[in-house]
Amino acid sequence: MLVKILKGAGMVLGSLVLLLGIAYAVIARNITERVEKTYDFARESFPIPTDSLSMERGKHVALIKGCIECHGENMAGKVMIDEPPMGRLVATNLTRGKGGLPDDYAAEDWIRALRHGVGRNGRPLIFMPSHETTLLSQEDMAALIAYCRQLPPVDQAWAPIKLGPVVQVFSYLDKMPLLSVEKIDHHRALLTQADTSGGIAQGKYLAVSCSGCHQPNFKGGDGAAPGSPPVPDLTRSGHVGKWTQPQFIHTLRTGHTPEGRILKNEDMPWKMTAQYQEKELVALYKYFQSLP
Template sequence: MLRKILKWIGGGIGVLVALILIFYFVMHIVVNNKRAKTYNVEVRMFDIPSDSASIAEGAHIYATKGCGDCHGEDLSGKIFLDDGMVGTIRAANLTSGKGGRPANYTDRDWIRAFRHGLRPDGKPLIIMPSYEYCKLADHDLGSLIAYCKSVPPVDAAPASIKLGPLGTVLSGLDKLPLIPADQINHLEKYPQKIKKSVSVEYGKYLTLSCTGCHKPDLKGGDNVIPGGTPVRDITASGNIGKWTLSQFMNVLRTGATPDGRQLKNEDMPWQMTKNYTDEELQALYLYLKTL
């Protein structure tokens, strides 16, 4: 009798292992198909400036959008995720140095990457949060591209991605934002310029940098990184409803909360938000208080 029970248990385990392997194989195929897909989109062109004022504005946008967290201060790219189960991901070298963008990389290619999350050949970029950058006004996106183009070339390793077992499964189930192009309305048109002012409207525009983690409704929830700290509600029903403007600005500039906590930058990127101007922080606070 015991032998039969052990045989049944062994058979059940064998079937379970086989099902897991089949499931993983299916997820692997799904992810590979997503990465191999070619998108046919019409890139709406606009002029990219080259003056020093636009480049300086682009540098500010680069700092306040957290681009350096993945691409580094010198834009040469770096490994920003290194986990055996999830995967190892190195961001692209955005400079014209060895391992970076080719000499024939055009303004159309820059706009295609930011607005559509696509490479010049129409294949999708990986991880790059183009679903946020696509919503930038033409003026701001043009300034950001102008800055990226102005940075001196740096030789560095090219972009690379190696998904682990968990990363493959999460990507296959759309629980990990692997393909930004799938989250973009490629037909949508965006404004030419947004007026910078201490206003609710400008504050709403600035939250484009917040929605990737705090969700489109800014109510927070599960972290997009497996095992990461749950993301806070930053509407008026969260701490924003309790903090004064000066407290809010201090949190985003230092990571120190009114109740004495020191936020980790990996949980709340205050090293990024400390670059916001007073005007930007005031506008952001105004908008968040309305939610």
């Protein structure tokens, strides 16, 4: 009797393992196909400024859009994760040093990457948030490109990206923004100029950078990855919605909340929000306060 039960249990377990194996194989194949797909978008170009005011604007955009959070302080790239079950995610060296962007990487290539989320070879950029950069105004995108193209060259080569099973499964379940090319409306015209009036409209434009973690409706939700803290609601109905404007600004500049909590930059990138101008933080506050 016991032997029979054990044999039965063994068979159930065996079939379960087999089923999981098949499911994983299907997922891995699906992700590989999507990563290796080639896209062909119409070439696009617009003038890239060279004046110092635009350079300064471009630097500001790079800071407030978190480029350095992933591409590193000097923009020479960074290993974001390198652990066996996750795999290796690496952000490109964006300078013209060895291991960086090739000498003939043109404005058109920058535009393709930031607007469509694909590299020069038409392959999807992996884990690069182009679904957010595509929402930049043409003016801001041009200034950002101008700034990036004059970065001092840094020689730094990185090992290639390798997707581990955890990243594959999370991406398959759409719990991780692996392929921004699939999320972008490629026919949408670029906004010419962003609102800078310091009100709700400017806040909405800036809040795109918060939407990836705080969700498009800014109501927050589960942590971005296993083990990371839940993401708070930023709207009027949430707990942040009860804060005064000075409290909101103080938190985003210092990582210290009015309740005395200290936010870790790895969870909530407050070093990025600390770079926002006062006017931009006020605009964000007004925008979140306008959401019920």
